[in-house]
Amino acid sequence: xxNKSQPVRxxxxxxxxxxxxxxxxxxxxNIGAAARAMRNFGFTRLALVAPYDAAFRxxxxxxxxxxxxxxxxxxxxxxxxxxxxxLVAGTATARGRVKRQPGxxxxxxxxxxxxxxxxxxAALLFGSEKFGLSNEHLSRCQWTLTIPTDPDxxxxxxxQAVAVCCYELARAPASAPRAPARPRLGRxxxxxxxxxVEKLLALLDAAGYINPxxxxxxxxxxxxxxxxxxxxTDDARVLExxxxxxxxxxxxxxxx
Amino acid sequence: xxNKSQPVRxxxxxxxxxxxxxxxxxxxxNIGAAARAMRNFGFTRLALVAPYDAAFRxxxxxxxxxxxxxxxxxxxxxxxxxxxxxLVAGTATARGRVKRQPGxxxxxxxxxxxxxxxxxxAALLFGSEKFGLSNEHLSRCQWTLTIPTDPDxxxxxxxQAVAVCCYELARAPASAPRAPARPRLGRxxxxxxxxxVEKLLALLDAAGYINPxxxxxxxxxxxxxxxxxxxxTDDARVLExxxxxxxxxxxxxxxx
Numbered sequence: 001x002x003n004k005s006q007p008v009r010x011x012x013x014x015x016x017x018x019x020x021x022x023x024x025x026x027x028x029x030n031i032g033a034a035a036r037a038m039r040n041f042g043f044t045r046l047a048l049v050a051p052y053d054a055a056f057r058x059x060x061x062x063x064x065x066x067x068x069x070x071x072x073x074x075x076x077x078x079x080x081x082x083x084x085x086x087l088v089a090g091t092a093t094a095r096g097r098v099k100r101q102p103g104x105x106x107x108x109x110x111x112x113x114x115x116x117x118x119x120x121x122a123a124l125l126f127g128s129e130k131f132g133l134s135n136e137h138l139s140r141c142q143w144t145l146t147i148p149t150d151p152d153x154x155x156x157x158x159x160q161a162v163a164v165c166c167y168e169l170a171r172a173p174a175s176a177p178r179a180p181a182r183p184r185l186g187r188x189x190x191x192x193x194x195x196x197v198e199k200l201l202a203l204l205d206a207a208g209y210i211n212p213x214x215x216x217x218x219x220x221x222x223x224x225x226x227x228x229x230x231x232x233t234d235d236a237r238v239l240e241x242x243x244x245x246x247x248x249x250x251x252x253x254x255x256x
Numbered sequence: 257x258x259n260k261s262q263p264v265r266x267x268x269x270x271x272x273x274x275x276x277x278x279x280x281x282x283x284x285x286n287i288g289a290a291a292r293a294m295r296n297f298g299f300t301r302l303a304l305v306a307p308y309d310a311a312f313r314x315x316x317x318x319x320x321x322x323x324x325x326x327x328x329x330x331x332x333x334x335x336x337x338x339x340x341x342x343l344v345a346g347t348a349t350a351r352g353r354v355k356r357q358p359g360x361x362x363x364x365x366x367x368x369x370x371x372x373x374x375x376x377x378a379a380l381l382f383g384s385e386k387f388g389l390s391n392e393h394l395s396r397c398q399w400t401l402t403i404p405t406d407p408d409x410x411x412x413x414x415x416q417a418v419a420v421c422c423y424e425l426a427r428a429p430a431s432a433p434r435a436p437a438r439p440r441l442g443r444x445x446x447x448x449x450x451x452x453v454e455k456l457l458a459l460l461d462a463a464g465y466i467n468p469x470x471x472x473x474x475x476x477x478x479x480x481x482x483x484x485x486x487x488x489t490d491d492a493r494v495l496e497x498x499x500x501x502x503x504x505x506x507x508x509x510x511x512x
Contacts, residue, residue, distance in 0.1 A: 037416050040349075042406040082446035086489070093296075105379040107427050123446075139479045140446065142486065148427060150298040155322040156419070160293050163416035164423045171363050171404060204498060207505035221259060225494060229485045238481060246502060249463035253509035 016228035024128040032059025033159025039065035041166035047073040087122040187234035281383040288315025289415025295424035296322035343378040346397035444492035
């Protein structure tokens with residue numbers, strides 16, 4: 001078993017940086033079919049999260065992929081599976097789940113995911129045959145990749161969904177599509193950022209986090225950090241509310 | 257039953273101009289899986305050429321695609337199936353069959369095939385699970401489309417091969433791919449994000465920000481917010497330190 005906190009070996013293929021995680025899968029045959037599809041397109045790291053049937057390692061549909069099944073990580077929840085991933089993408093079909101995370105079609109996201117895998121680890125999550133990924137699972141994802149199925153028959157078989165995604169990831173890159181710069185629409189105003197910095201600073205002061213001797217440089221660091229986050233105007237409002245509440249609590253307690 | 261020599265009605269989708277022909281398929285389940293995959297991506301015309309088991313119309317794996325199976329054309333040989341097609345393409349994997357026809361990877365050929373289907377009929381042939389398409393079958397094809405599988409495990413399951421090809425044909429043309437957010441290199445690991453969410457949540461609990469009745473949904477909202485921020489690994493470390501210090505202060509005060 002590899003030590004997961006070690007840096008990825010240079011000789012490892014970018015494909016080994018992808019974990020395909022099947023969440024609450026019900027059918028060992030589907031798990032076997034998923035393993036085979038992974039192997040067909042050169043992927044090897046499979047994780048099973050809370051599968052309904054632990055007999056998956058014997059799945060007969062995994063022709064040529066017995067190694068993938070034997071080495072599959074079995075986990076009770078997502079935490080262990082996602083621990084060393086710096087990107088988590090959930091898969092969905094056109095079934096019409098409300099998107100809560102930045103979404104994209106599979107084709108649009110694949111090249112970006114591939115670029116990520118050339119440097120760092122990522123996980124691609126597939127939900128159960130019956131229910132797909134829950135909102136709880138999707139909340140762990142930075143991206144949702146939608147497989148563009150027909151609205152009249154949106155629900156893909158699990159093994160086929162894995163095949164399509166692995167194919168799309170492994171396919172020769174279309175002439176180096178450059179990621180468009182992210183639009184900054186909807187970002188917090190400078191005034192909002194400023195208020196957040198001040199509130200956070202006051203809170204950290206009260207908590208004894210700020211060293212008076214280096215206050216000036218710490219303030220700058222905090223401001224840069226807040227700018228880097230590129231917080232949206234809505235999120236900024238929420239975060240301000242949180243900071244206000246914590247500050248109020250601290251203040252009330254210290255005054256007792 | 258439509259008279260196949262009639263010109264295609266204008267209202268028909270280009271997808272109805274494609275016949276997916278499974279040649280000498282052995283397994284009714286695979287046929288059902290192929291029918292479902294076709295339906296998932298909006299294709300409806302299936303032809304079975306000399307299948308080994310005529311019980312395919314009952315295949316249970318065809319969830320949502322019973323109509324495709326019921327309307328499937330059953331033929332003893334390729335002639336009847338290909339009669340009104342002006343383009344015939346065979347599929348192959350990287351299994352190393354000597355190419356005898358002009359070949360192309362699936363990705364390269366799909367847009368050409370799509371363009372053809374917008375005007376005229378075409379057939380896409382899939383060989384048997386065991387032997388693929390014979391040289392005889394391939395001699396009927398103007399193109400061979402190769403699905404780029406891994407040489408170590410080249411043989412795709414039939415249902416998955418159909419899924420991948422239908423996906424590739426149906427996918428939005430490559431122009432203007434909508435990309436999700438910028439690449440996330442250097443971002444916090446899932447474990448870091450998770451810790452941050454937990455720490456923030458604990459702090460907000462202590463501050464009375466969290467309503468116990470809506471705790472679950474608030475927790476989801478906070479997690480989504482943290483994911484949206486796309487915090488870097490370094491910033492995550494700093495933020496965790498801040499949260500820890502504030503929590504320590506709150507805790508110490510409340511204990512006085």
